[in-house]
Amino acid sequence: MDPIRFGEMLWLARMPILKGLGMTVSISALAIILGTLLGIFVGLSLTYGARPLRWLVRGYTDFIRGTPVLVLVLASYYVLSTVGLDLTAFQAGVLALTVFCSSHVGEILRGALQSIPKGQIEAAKAIGLTFRETFAYILGPQALRQALPAWVNTAAEMVKASTLLSIIGVSELLLRTQELISRTFMSLEFYFFAGLLYFTINYAIEHLGRYVERKTAVPS
């Protein structure tokens, strides 16, 4: 290990690393946003959907949750082009992570909604609220609060899962790191550095989550 040489290499490699970091952030952000939107649909369908819809969505989540993310990523990458959908590796990867994210968010939301005591729905009915109003004023806000910690956790999961896109050739942080290592042979230093960057991002997300949780907590 040679810290000075590593410093030089790091400085020389700052642009690829930054680009990789940018890519990692875009992948994660897209997957989290799209996955959450899709996940809200999944969660609502699982909780309030009509029976056929509920079964369909249940099958979807069980299938996704039973499959490793790497398989989702590879399948999305290889399969979609075979059926004529020409997606870039980036698009295919983001799609796979979105699907993965949605099944998690769906389950989290379902859990949160079902943890709200039935009596509250009855109380809302009793004061004459419609289901839409009950959801907007009573169920939704409580479920959000309840789901927040797990959702933040999922967001950190997405950042970690974004590394899998390196396997299908998306130039995110990990692939950039591997490219640098193949040129500099400094695997110890660069893997460590990449790990540190990921750690920092996730640690920040975790703490942001705790902060938001404190801010939105109901006094008790």
Add this chain to the structure above:
Amino acid sequence: MPDHLLEIEDLHKSFGETEVLKGVDFTMDKGDVVSVIGSSGSGKTTLLRCINMLEEFEGGTIRIEGEVIGYTTAGGHRRRKPEKEIARQRALTGMAFQQFNLFPHMSAIDNVTLGLIKVKKLPKEEARAVAMRWLDRVGLGERAGHYPGQLSGGQQQRVAIARAIAMNPHLMLFDEVTSALDPELVNEVLQVIRSLAEDGMSMLLVTHEMRFAHEVSDIVVFMNDGVIAEMGNPREIFPNPSTRRLAEFLKTSSFN
């Protein structure tokens, strides 16, 4: 001169800044039944827990049959005895807890045999025989295979007492054993304690049951604010308390 069964000298114990025991002196002999009474926060449960080293204490000595409990003092340095030694000394006393504390994943009989096998190193069969004898004694021989979750509070407490007594302790400590019970279950537990007392078991009870204390105890110890405020035969001090504190305490407790 033969050693006392239990001898406590100038016992001091604090939780952080709060001193809970402020110099307790007390002796009892083999066969004595002693009840410790007093309002909550007076230190009576802490006293019991110090005797079997569930609490550490900063000052004073506790002796059981002349043997100093928990600490060695050499050259002015007071040091906690090794864990193995403390475990052995703990087995000199048996303890029944307010919350029973039965091991929920073991049947009643396994709760009783655990210590016999692991501590007393009895062979399994012998341990089961001893355990059955004690379960029968507390009236639960037929429930030996039941798990704590399948027993009522009173039954659980009786198993817990059997578990403690099966270890053949020289002194039984009872820590508010009826306080967590529904009123209709209190009697079956008191009945067990009463019969043990009649058999000459030495015991020290922390209790809120004044009538019971009055009936079974040779000595009642009234604790107030971390010290023993008054002690004596309940038939003498209950009708004629010599301190105002005990008089007030007796008036406010449900003695009737």
Add this chain to the structure above:
Amino acid sequence: MGYTLNFDAVWRSFDLLLAGLALGLALAFAAILLGCVIGLVTAFALLAKSRMARMPAGLYVTIIRNTPILVLILFTYFALPELGIRLGKIESFILTLAIYSGAYLAEVFRGGLLAIPPGLREAGLAIGLTEMQIRTSIIVPLMIRNVLPSLGSTIISLFKDTSLAAAIAVPELTFEARKINVETFRVIETWIVASLMYVATCTALAAIMRKVEQRLTVPR
């Protein structure tokens, strides 16, 4: 699109997939066994009185939980040899997954330990058991019962993580699937079969865990 499903090529290589699945299960099994030991020691350290025990344990858990497992896998396999620690692919992967799972299991176990009433330890002390005897006869058996549901999902997610061994060319299911995909071009069939094998295995694992849970449930 002119694509007709044809599973013949996949069936011809099905024994490869099965062998891959078996290897994945073996990897998961070995890693979890080791991980349980690491996790148990760490969990007790996390709850220890001494800061000297809590600090390193907390650091370990935080670092591992916030670092992508793929980075850890690559680091162990490619970077550790620079420090003179040379491991075979399989050993390297098992070690990584064990250390990784240890951090998650430590959190799971910690929760299980916290749920045990302190009075049970005291009751053990009162009949003269040593701290070690109390741990082995009372605390750990109860903790295991407390954590079975989350232990189950941790085991399943670790099994899915064995797919990442493909990244260092360990011939488990995902690696074999990718190979068949590239060799036969039966893309869709390959990934359908591979993911169904994962889903089926996860379902079976979940069923086994439920059985274990039933067996260990204390009658009440």
